[in-house]
Amino acid sequence: MRVTQPRISSKIKSFVRDIPPLSQVWHRINELNDTRINMLEMLRIIESDDILPERLMALVNSGYYGLPERMDSLKDALSMMGHETVRNVVLNVTLFDSLFSERSRSPLNPARFKEHSLGCGIACRALADQIGMFPEKAEMLFIAGMLHDLGKIVLLNIDEVNYGKALMESRSVGVSLYFAEMAHFGCSHTHAGTLLARHWKLHSFFENIIQYHHSTSDLKRNLMKNLVVIANNISKRAFPGASGNDIVEEAHLGLMRQVGIDPAMADKLIEELPGRVRALPPL
Numbered sequence: 111m112r113v114t115q116p117r118i119s120s121k122i123k124s125f126v127r128d129i130p131p132l133s134q135v136w137h138r139i140n141e142l143n144d145t146r147i148n149m150l151e152m153l154r155i156i157e158s159d160d161i162l163p164e165r166l167m168a169l170v171n172s173g174y175y176g177l178p179e180r181m182d183s184l185k186d187a188l189s190m191m192g193h194e195t196v197r198n199v200v201l202n203v204t205l206f207d208s209l210f211s212e213r214s215r216s217p218l219n220p221a222r223f224k225e226h227s228l229g230c231g232i233a234c235r236a237l238a239d240q241i242g243m244f245p246e247k248a249e250m251l252f253i254a255g256m257l258h259d260l261g262k263i264v265l266l267n268i269d270e271v272n273y274g275k276a277l278m279e280s281r282s283v284g285v286s287l288y289f290a291e292m293a294h295f296g297c298s299h300t301h302a303g304t305l306l307a308r309h310w311k312l313h314s315f316f317e318n319i320i321q322y323h324h325s326t327s328d329l330k331r332n333l334m335k336n337l338v339v340i341a342n343n344i345s346k347r348a349f350p351g352a353s354g355n356d357i358v359e360e361a362h363l364g365l366m367r368q369v370g371i372d373p374a375m376a377d378k379l380i381e382e383l384p385g386r387v388r389a390l391p392p393l
């Protein structure tokens with residue numbers, strides 16, 4: 111049966127209602143005041159969760175932050191990472207753990223999909239660094255890169271068999287996965303991801319990236335989105351097929367020039383990305 115858009119919406123809503131309470135931790139972290147952050151309150155919230163303290167300590171000691179010595183105190187780790195980073199890590203853990211669960215026979219390989227998502231996030235941050243973007247914005251871009259294809263997991267959860275058919279059709283016919291999704295679901299992962307982002311009340315910045323990362327209509331006006339589009343392409347080249355999409359467009363040379371990215375730097379990033387992704391602890 112062809113799934114129509116209203117049916118998709120209702121399935122996403124019922125799917126979101128089943129999300130584990132971990133997301134409540136993110137909402138509590140998210141509600142903390144940015145300017146007068148209460149570190150003890152943040153510590154208390156993180157410690158109330160079974161998974162997060164270990165994940166955050168693994169991240170802080172992973173080499174990602176280049177610390178000279180191992181850090182043992184969660185309180186110190188939170189202070190060093192800051193509210194924005196902690197909030198983003200919690201968001202990642204919440205989303206990926208909730209959405210992927212135990213899907214050993216999923217048609218979209220979870221480990222490879224995470225490679226693509228992490229690769230895009232890391233590429234986003236590297237591009238942001240290259241053009242001298244503020245660290246807070248680079249952090250937002252890292253998360254945006256991680257989340258841009260969120261809708262694929264949504265569609266997968268709604269109808270795994272049908273999503274498998276879309277993936278197979280995309281590969282066998284050589285059509286973009288985006289269009290195969292449209293044929294099988296009546297909407298693409300950008301629409302499904304946007305509905306979920308709204309339902310979860312994610313920041314409108316993330317919602318826009320999820321919604322428009324395949325749209326080129328207003329690229330000139332949106333630097334942050336341009337960087338995600340370029341990073342997505344870089345990650346697809348570094349991890350062929352990992353996003354579920356075997357069709358990789360040409361490198362966005364014109365767009366790179368427009369936003370000040372050196373194509374040689376992008377090529378180097380493609381080479382380095384697999385190693386940089388493997389160096390990260392599980393998020």
Ligand SMILES: [Fe+2]
Binds near residue numbers: 258259299323324
């Ligand atoms: Fe996408």
